[in-house]
Amino acid sequence: MSMFCYQCQEAAGGKGCTIKGVCGKTEDIAKSQDLLIYVVKGLAVVNNEGRKVGVKNKKADNFIVDSLFATITNANFDRDVFISRIREGLALREELKAEVAKAGGNVGVTNESWLAKILSFVGLKREEESKLPEATTWFSTNIDEFNEKAETVGVLSTKDEDIRSLRELTTYGLKGMSAYVKQARALGFENDEVVAFMAQALAELLDDTKTVDDYVALALKAGEVGVSGMALLDTANTKTYGNPEITKVNIGVRNNPGILISGHDLRDLEQLLEQTEGTGVDVYTHSEMLPAHYYPAFKKYKHFAGNYGNAWWKQNEEFEKFNGPILMTTNCIVPPKASYMDRIYTTGVTGFAGVKHIDADANGIKDFSALVEQAKKLPSPTEIETGEIIGGFAHEQVFALADKVVDAVKSGAIKRFFVMAGCDGRAKSRNYYTEFAEKLPKDTVILTAGCAKYKYNKLNLGDIGGIPRVLDAGQCNDSYSLALIALKLKEVFGLADINELPISYNIAWYEQKAVIVLLSLLYLGVKNIHLGPTLPAFLSPNVANVLVKNFGIGGTTNVDDDMAMFLAQ
Numbered sequence: 001m002s003m004f005c006y007q008c009q010e011a012a013g014g015k016g017c018t019i020k021g022v023c024g025k026t027e028d029i030a031k032s033q034d035l036l037i038y039v040v041k042g043l044a045v046v047n048n049e050g051r052k053v054g055v056k057n058k059k060a061d062n063f064i065v066d067s068l069f070a071t072i073t074n075a076n077f078d079r080d081v082f083i084s085r086i087r088e089g090l091a092l093r094e095e096l097k098a099e100v101a102k103a104g105g106n107v108g109v110t111n112e113s114w115l116a117k118i119l120s121f122v123g124l125k126r127e128e129e130s131k132l133p134e135a136t137t138w139f140s141t142n143i144d145e146f147n148e149k150a151e152t153v154g155v156l157s158t159k160d161e162d163i164r165s166l167r168e169l170t171t172y173g174l175k176g177m178s179a180y181v182k183q184a185r186a187l188g189f190e191n192d193e194v195v196a197f198m199a200q201a202l203a204e205l206l207d208d209t210k211t212v213d214d215y216v217a218l219a220l221k222a223g224e225v226g227v228s229g230m231a232l233l234d235t236a237n238t239k240t241y242g243n244p245e246i247t248k249v250n251i252g253v254r255n256n257p258g259i260l261i262s263g264h265d266l267r268d269l270e271q272l273l274e275q276t277e278g279t280g281v282d283v284y285t286h287s288e289m290l291p292a293h294y295y296p297a298f299k300k301y302k303h304f305a306g307n308y309g310n311a312w313w314k315q316n317e318e319f320e321k322f323n324g325p326i327l328m329t330t331n332c333i334v335p336p337k338a339s340y341m342d343r344i345y346t347t348g349v350t351g352f353a354g355v356k357h358i359d360a361d362a363n364g365i366k367d368f369s370a371l372v373e374q375a376k377k378l379p380s381p382t383e384i385e386t387g388e389i390i391g392g393f394a395h396e397q398v399f400a401l402a403d404k405v406v407d408a409v410k411s412g413a414i415k416r417f418f419v420m421a422g423c424d425g426r427a428k429s430r431n432y433y434t435e436f437a438e439k440l441p442k443d444t445v446i447l448t449a450g451c452a453k454y455k456y457n458k459l460n461l462g463d464i465g466g467i468p469r470v471l472d473a474g475q476c477n478d479s480y481s482l483a484l485i486a487l488k489l490k491e492v493f494g495l496a497d498i499n500e501l502p503i504s505y506n507i508a509w510y511e512q513k514a515v516i517v518l519l520s521l522l523y524l525g526v527k528n529i530h531l532g533p534t535l536p537a538f539l540s541p542n543v544a545n546v547l548v549k550n551f552g553i554g555g556t557t558n559v560d561d562d563m564a565m566f567l568a569q
Helices: 027-052 058-070 079-102 112-122 126-130 143-150 161-186 192-204 212-241 266-276 287-294 296-300 312-322 338-343 369-376 395-400 402-411 428-439 451-455 476-492 512-523 541-551 559-567
Strands: 247-250 258-262 282-285 304-307 326-328 344-347 356-358 388-391 416-419 444-448 470-472 503-508 529-532
Touching: 027 058, 027 079, 027 143, 027 192, 058 079, 058 161, 058 192, 079 143, 161 192, 161 212, 161 266, 161 476, 161 512, 161 541, 192 212, 212 266, 212 296, 212 476, 212 512, 247 287, 247 304, 258 266, 258 287, 258 312, 258 369, 266 282, 266 287, 266 296, 266 369, 282 287, 287 296, 287 304, 287 312, 287 388, 287 451, 312 326, 312 338, 338 344, 388 470, 395 402, 395 476, 402 476, 416 559, 428 451, 428 503, 428 529, 428 559, 451 503, 476 512, 503 512, 503 559, 512 529
Parallel strands: 258 282, 258 326, 282 304, 326 344, 344 356, 416 444, 416 503, 444 470, 503 529
Antiparallel strands: 247 388
16 A cells, blocks of 8 residues: 545545545645654644743744644645654754653653753653653654655554544544634734644644543543634634625626635735735635625725636636636645646645645735736636626624514524535536535525535525525634524524524535534534545544444435425434
């Protein structure tokens, strides 16, 4: 087996990718990511020890978050980036060891020179040092040794299937959490408790004394902290750009040259809009950047033209037709075709070998002038569709409509809500969600967030008394809004249990942000969530049974049978 990865829904055969990732990840990249996660866990142990003795290292905190994010599915395909990060992480761990040891913390030591310096300084005993995980002591700068070590620290290095499953469940939840933390940080919002938990959880994932019950508890704790992470990003976005409002978004094109921006990072979009204002270049959103149109702060930009295309997996076709430069701000990049390789750019943790990358300066400013100049020399986008789509139904906007929604429920005009949030993907089986939306009774409303919406947000499903039958709260990051809406409805109807609401959960998942959303919903007490088009490959039979028994987690079958099951609830 040359590699093993099963962190996304498209894991080969529903079991795991062992030759090359379905995402396009090669063996050497997969193993470099495995080694980086191992290094991050070792750094997290030292970082966690540091916090116990009052040492808070911002550089280590940020490195842990950014490295987790870089290994999310479809985020980065540049092996040189991961090798560089491994070296940086090891050096940072050693620097932090010295700082923690000086403060009286118990830390591992890489070699005799460090041992001599630190132990003689603080008087630690060698047997204390030996109790720490090997991830805190392994060190190398040699690429061959990196390759050798990577063979031993991947997913399958945990032999017990159930412990492995729970460790990966938590790891993937932490990767999803990293997205919220990093994007909030870009806007100047931070939550030290969330970051501290991430280090603590990573450290616990190295503890071979922990039981299945311990790791179940850790996964649920990740869900609890995940709610705080989502709240952090929601606060960052709304305090910076205002609360989303009902908005009609154009899906056609103009005659000006354009730049297409994809991903999730609103700060990147803001800088791009600022730098393109007055240049004659329009800006279009793609995929998960669509909900940016709902924020009041972006509506002042007259050259913010609309949304182009669909979910992330169609980018090979749609990027080719766009004609202008494309900026990828976060995960969801697909290995680019040669036809547009020279006009795609990455930024942040995103990357692809051979693609131009734009870094921020010391003040967080990114120079997008190369995209602007290139856009001016290229044709305007080729039109692929026309019309408008409506969105902006985040929590504050829905709260403003609360009386209308409650009246519709009480009168029977709305019989049931269906949460159909999550991710889209390549598999034809995902057409299930289009058919499901089409066949839903006319007295039901879909609550959505994430790119799963592209399976049905352009269907003419109508409205109920002026309330659209598809209420789009925003990005996958905005699933927090759906939780707040459910909690608000529970309060309004005076219910004791959130599961008494007329809400069914039929969620499509793809990558690790969906994992932290799931864990967060479980923490909030939501039961009977159905996941599709397949259950995660990383859930062992025993762990899956625990989720079924305790939370009613289920999969999907076919539209008619599932529809009957949901409507009978």
